[in-house]
Amino acid sequence: MEQAIQFLGDNLTMVxxxxxxxxxxxxxxxxxxxxxxxxxxxGANAVSGVVIIGAIILIxxxxxxxxxxxxxxxxxxxxxxxxxxxxxxxxxxxxEMFKKRKxx
Amino acid sequence: MSTTTIILNYTYLISxxxxxxxxxxLSHPDTAKNGNLIAASGMGLAILASLIYPIEGANNNYVWxxxxxxxxxxxxxxxxxxVKMTAMPEMVSLFNGLGGASTMLISFVEFYxxxxxxxxxxxxxxxxxxxxxVGSISFTGSMxxxxxxxxxxxxxxxxxxxxxxxxxxxxLVVGLSVFTLIQPELNFNYVIILxxxxxxxxxxxxxxxxxxDMPVVISLLNSFTGIGAALAGLIYGNQxxxxxxxxxxxxxxxLTILMCNAMNRSIFNVVIGGFxxxxxxxxxxxxxxxxxxxxxxxxxxxxxxxxxxxVVPGYGLAVxxxxxxxxELESLLEGEGVDVKYAIHPVAGRMPGHxxxxxxxxxxxxxxxxELDDANKEFPSTDIVLVVGANDVVNPAxxxxxxxxxxxxxxxxxxxxxxxxxxxxxxxxxxxxxxxPLFFGEKTKMLFGDAKSSIQKLIEEVNNA
Numbered sequence: 001m002e003q004a005i006q007f008l009g010d011n012l013t014m015v016x017x018x019x020x021x022x023x024x025x026x027x028x029x030x031x032x033x034x035x036x037x038x039x040x041x042x043g044a045n046a047v048s049g050v051v052i053i054g055a056i057i058l059i060x061x062x063x064x065x066x067x068x069x070x071x072x073x074x075x076x077x078x079x080x081x082x083x084x085x086x087x088x089x090x091x092x093x094x095x096e097m098f099k100k101r102k103x104x
Numbered sequence: 105m106s107t108t109t110i111i112l113n114y115t116y117l118i119s120x121x122x123x124x125x126x127x128x129x130l131s132h133p134d135t136a137k138n139g140n141l142i143a144a145s146g147m148g149l150a151i152l153a154s155l156i157y158p159i160e161g162a163n164n165n166y167v168w169x170x171x172x173x174x175x176x177x178x179x180x181x182x183x184x185x186x187v188k189m190t191a192m193p194e195m196v197s198l199f200n201g202l203g204g205a206s207t208m209l210i211s212f213v214e215f216y217x218x219x220x221x222x223x224x225x226x227x228x229x230x231x232x233x234x235x236x237x238v239g240s241i242s243f244t245g246s247m248x249x250x251x252x253x254x255x256x257x258x259x260x261x262x263x264x265x266x267x268x269x270x271x272x273x274x275x276l277v278v279g280l281s282v283f284t285l286i287q288p289e290l291n292f293n294y295v296i297i298l299x300x301x302x303x304x305x306x307x308x309x310x311x312x313x314x315x316x317d318m319p320v321v322i323s324l325l326n327s328f329t330g331i332g333a334a335l336a337g338l339i340y341g342n343q344x345x346x347x348x349x350x351x352x353x354x355x356x357x358x359l360t361i362l363m364c365n366a367m368n369r370s371i372f373n374v375v376i377g378g379f380x381x382x383x384x385x386x387x388x389x390x391x392x393x394x395x396x397x398x399x400x401x402x403x404x405x406x407x408x409x410x411x412x413x414x415v416v417p418g419y420g421l422a423v424x425x426x427x428x429x430x431x432e433l434e435s436l437l438e439g440e441g442v443d444v445k446y447a448i449h450p451v452a453g454r455m456p457g458h459x460x461x462x463x464x465x466x467x468x469x470x471x472x473x474x475e476l477d478d479a480n481k482e483f484p485s486t487d488i489v490l491v492v493g494a495n496d497v498v499n500p501a502x503x504x505x506x507x508x509x510x511x512x513x514x515x516x517x518x519x520x521x522x523x524x525x526x527x528x529x530x531x532x533x534x535x536x537x538x539x540x541p542l543f544f545g546e547k548t549k550m551l552f553g554d555a556k557s558s559i560q561k562l563i564e565e566v567n568n569a
Contacts, residue, residue: 007227014338014346021334021347025354028127036136037359037456042196043130043140044355045326047123048203050147050348051333053154054210057340059169060155060162068216070165072209074172080206081176082183083199084151088144089184090195094461095137 039094046087052080108158113343115153120347122146127351133470150344189465190422193454194253197246197322200329204242207332208299211235214339215295224290228339233281235335236295237302242328244306249322252315253454266312273305309375316496317374319455320363324371327356363456398525398549400558404565406523410487412443414479416516417459418452420493420528424555427466430492433563434468440566445472447479447489447516449497476514483520491518491526491542493555499540510538524548527555 008015029040055076062069123146129139155169180199187195211232218224251257263269277298284294313321330352337345364371407413415434421427434444446468452459460473474482483489491498494516501508502515518524524547531543531550542548551558 003223003226004230007230011227011338011341014341014343017343017346018334018350021350022354024124025127025351026358028124028131028351029355029358036131036133037362038192038196038458038461039136039140040127040130040355041323041326041359041455042192043143044127044330044352044359045196045200045203046140047127047143047147047348048200048326048329048333048352049206050150050345051203051206051210051329051336053150053342053345054333054336054340055206056151056154056169057157057159057342058210058213059172060159060164060166062163062165064163064165064168069213070168072213072216074168076206076209076213077169077172078176078179079202079209081173082180083203083206084147084180085177086180086184086195086199088140088147089181090187090192090199091140092137093184094189094192095140 039091042087042091042094046084046091049080049084049087052077052084055080106158112153112157115149116344119146119150119153119344122149123348123351127355189462190425192461193319193322193458194250197250197253200322200326201243201246201250203329204239204246204325204332207235207239207329207336208243210336211239211339212299215290215292218290220290220292222290223288225285229285231335231338233285233298235332235339236299237277237281238328238332238335240299240302241306241309242325242332244303245310245325246322248307248310249318249325253318263308263311266308269308270305273301273308277301277305313374319451320360320374323356323360323363327353327360330356363451394544395531396549398551400561401565403525403551404562405569407437407442407488407562408440408566408569410442412486413437413488413490414445414447414482414486414521416447416489416491416494416498416518417463418492418494418497419454420555422453422458422462424493426492426556426559427462429556429559429563431466431468433559436563436566445474445482447474449476449494449516452494452497476516480517483517486521488523488525489518489521491524493527495540496538498542499538500542501538501540508538518542519545519547522547525551527551527558529554
């Protein structure tokens, strides 16, 4: 338990970040018109692919002879990259249509 | 701290700012496209920084990372370019699940790497347990949601006592998590059982929820993936992951609440109550209901000589890919001096904004789209309402029948109009499995068949008339 409290103490800045980011996220989203909910959800989904950075750090620190770590980590990068690239590309396609309509 | 480290830490900060600006810009139609690009460039910058960030004694394994990113990027790009607009909601769910799976894998490896002889009771491991759980639910839950929207998992797949199973699983997971953490040494077998239970929980969590509620569930799972990414960020002390993850977590929750509000239900009601099971039985035997069928040529003439027509699109429009044909009919009627508008229910289709995206694809002018309240004001002065593949969002049971599972949900009150024409393939109830008394209404006529071919026939008849 002490270690857990210690962890919270050591990561105070992170906890601050957590609290303010939650508030900011809610503020940004609450002002979105219904029309943009699907693209926004898709865009937000792409952002949640930041977990790729975790996978990259994991592989960079990994021992290349440890196959379990390498296979799972590489798989983690692949899946997260699909999420990121696919997410942004799909969002872009949805928004392309909004743009075309605006011009016409 | 070396200069490189400092520069890269500030690069992370720039990425975070780009995420915020991107999401902010995504909330206005004019700037949305730029916003997405800005958010994407923030991600690119963050990935670049994480690749060159100095890590002491790291093996780097760049070859592996680059290969993995090329594979993932290639798959993601091709799939995103090929997917049909109608399948977007499923796609979002699928991508979301993969993000969750990545979180799950990372936290699993963290357990695997943990020195067995040490007590796992510390902040690092507590966070990792959470990340493992959240990532797993997001993974399997999104896959089930994907399956339900794709149609290969139907609502008829019912688990016995879903609430009981879910509660029992949740207690089991929490109990086992605590038990694993308080052991003097980390027992990896417990972690594997924990992983398995979490994966099962994701399935049992989403399975009992009706297909009509999938948008809400996807939004919720999207939020889970964000929280999972933030937790993983805590493990590595990475600010971009924490910030980006939480931003998405908060966004997903707000979006979920907005969707629930649109249906006048609470998240609790959606997750625990579920549409499933209820209502289906009521559509069986009982009263004889009279259905009037419309004829294409009659309807065409009626349309041509009316003042105002409102189209209510629903999922059927998406399935039949009828948006272009629908726009064609609209332009044709406009040419005849008919005022044609579209009434968009916030939860029409499978996602909020689903219909807007489809109609935008067909170049329907933006001012022609009416939101719920404006549309309801217009109905009393409307001659004909064309309900194209929408069902639950126009179901009068929502305001009349207190026993109905959708009672209280605001609907498009199409019965205020002089005539209602429902384009539908058959008399089957909608996705929520609830019978719709609108179909037997006095003003209602049914036009059976695929939405696209029905509208095509109408166009021909209007041209002939």
